[in-house]
Amino acid sequence: MILKGFKEKSIKKCLNKLLSERHVNVSDSKIESLGIILNIDEVDDFELFRKFADYLKVHPNKIKIVAFSENRKDDLNSWDLCFNPKDFGWNGIIKNSELQTFLDTRFDALISYYEKEVIEIKLMTAFSKAKFKIGILQTDERLNDLILKTNVKQFDLFKDEVFKYLTILNKIKK
Template sequence: MFLNYFKDFSTKKIVKNNLSNVKHLASDSIIKTVGIIFDESYFYEREDLVKELIRKGIDEKNIKVLVFKDKIKKNEVFDYPVYSHKDLSWTGTVDKKEVKDFITEPFDLLINYYDTEKVALLLVSNLSKAGFKVGFASIDKRLNHFMIDTNAENYKVFMSELFKYLKILNKI
């Protein structure tokens, strides 16, 4: 228990230091590829959010999902990539192959779909090579290029606001 607390503290300090050195260089490209980071602790309508993206014109094969769970049971099987606190190292890196692949993917849009700050979520969002990052206003302002002020349970409002502003910014 104490070691997990110390590991979280150490990783959070690394992430906060990295966020203070972030240079926001948002791309001007049209959005074709989308990455989504979910916190499955609070939000379970992952499929509905992906269907909403498809309905808005994003091709299903261009949508990648990464899910964070607080605890992964030993015999649990998933049809999507999942990671937890156990996949973080003490030095602020991620050791799981699926997460490393997600981080290095150059998405046109990264949706950080979580509204509570957790070290594992902040780390992956910060390390992502996405050109344009979108998230909730309740998260550290330095992490995202664009923030929407709503809660995670109301995904339809989030998506309508997101696509309204993406259209204004000429990204779709």
């Protein structure tokens, strides 16, 4: 139990370092690839995100969805990838090569769709090399470039607001 607390503290330290070194570079490049991080304990309908990507005119082969669960679930065969706290080591080290590949991918946009304050999901968002990060309001506003004040149950509102702001920022292909 004590070691778990120390591990969490080391991950928080890594997260704060990543966020303090983050440079926001917003350009008007169009969104052609999309990464999505979500908490499966809060949202379990990934088809919503596939339809959302289609709404943003992102091709299905340019979408990658990863899910996080605080509990290990082996029956998640419909997800692209599903991770849990055991995939993270001390000091924010990623122990899973598939997760590391996702985080190293330079998506045009990353959607972080979760409300619950889970340090591992925040770390995934911070580690992502995506050019533009979109998320729901968190206590730490350094995580995302575009922050929408909705909750996970208001997906239609989130979708409409993201579309509206991406249109204003000239990031959607016509």
